[in-house]
Amino acid sequence: MEIKKFGVIGSGQMGNGIAQVAAASGLEVLMSDIKEEFTAKGIENITKNLARSVSKGKLEQLQMDTTLSRIKTTVDLKDMADVDFVVEAAVEREDLKFKIFEDLDAICPAHAILSTNTSSIPIGRIAARTGRPDKIIGMHFMNPVPVMKLVEVIKGLATSEETFEITWELSKKFGKTPAEANDFPGFIANRILMPMINEAVFCLYQSVGKPEDIDTVMKLGMNHPMGPLALADLIGLDTCLAIMETLYDGFKDSKYRPCPLLRKYVETGWLGRKSGKGFYDYS
Ligand code: CAA
Secondary structure: OOOOEEEEEOOOHHHHHHHHHHHHOOOEEEEEOOOHHHHHHHHHHHHHHHHHHHHOOOOOHHHHHHHHHOEEEEOOHHHHHHOOEEEEOOOOOHHHHHHHHHHHHHHOOOOOEEEEOOOOOOHHHHHOOOOOHHHEEEEEEOOOOOOOOEEEEEEOOOOOHHHHHHHHHHHHHOOOEEEEEEOOOOOOHHHHHHHHHHHHHHHHHOOOOOHHHHHHHHHHHHOOOOOHHHHHHHHOHHHHHHHHHHHHHHHOOHHHOOOHHHHHHHHHOOOEHHHOEOOOEOO
16 A cells, blocks of 8 residues: 555644654644644644754755645644554543544545554543454554654554555654554553653652653763663653653553552642743743
């Protein structure tokens, strides 16, 4: 199956990054969201990223213009009626994703593959909401999408080999390296990453160290590009909490209990970079 038209649901930090790499690879992209204000913000971010690459001499102005011209936006999901492949990158809420997949299943052509960028919601649970479980798959990009090389490709029990192969090849076309994972809570990336971030929050909660010291230990001691608390702020503390809840619910194992301090930050609206405050201040 040749993929020409590529749909992205959600124009937030993951969605606009995915739209950018898809358009840069030559695909015609339709990026949707619920408000024009959100899609405009997505385009603004893509423009900023591309312009930065042009100013550093890493991209030609013409390539930037071509990439941008390949991205259209919409606030009406029905416009996804002629896409060949969709990535859903909406907010990490199960009820919302279920509704989006039910709608996409009704709107998109029968041959279209419907993938999700979910960081931890089971692929099988999403697939069961549609009449095409063989064409449902996880395509999990990392943040920031244009920079990070990995795509975790997650097979549900019902995902067909053909769907898997197409998604795997598409990840490579985007310039990424795919890794295969099966459908268990948190898959591979977040099964390993989130407990580390959660433990860093416990270190702060129990006054083992200040944020700067916790992050310095992991940066300079383990050569991580950024410390776990700074990374949590980048990912979004609400997303981190949601992933820990999924691990805890999925395995019923106390080692995955979210740190109470993480919950308190989220309840207070301190969500990291996107809200201007998390473990660090961004205002
Ligand atoms: N969007 C696009 N490009 C960005 C960017 C962004 N938000 N942030 C940085 N970049 C680009 C810069 O422009 C720069 O590009 P060039 O190499 O072309 O000049 C490059 O990335 C390096 O940036 P900086 O020099 O400013 O800073 P850095 O070297 O510290 O790198 C970083 C920044 C890439 C974010 C690095 O700190 C890093 O790799 N951090 C870890 C990120 C990570 O672990 N991501 C995974 C999160 S988990 C996840 O996403 C899954 C989930 O489900 C939660």
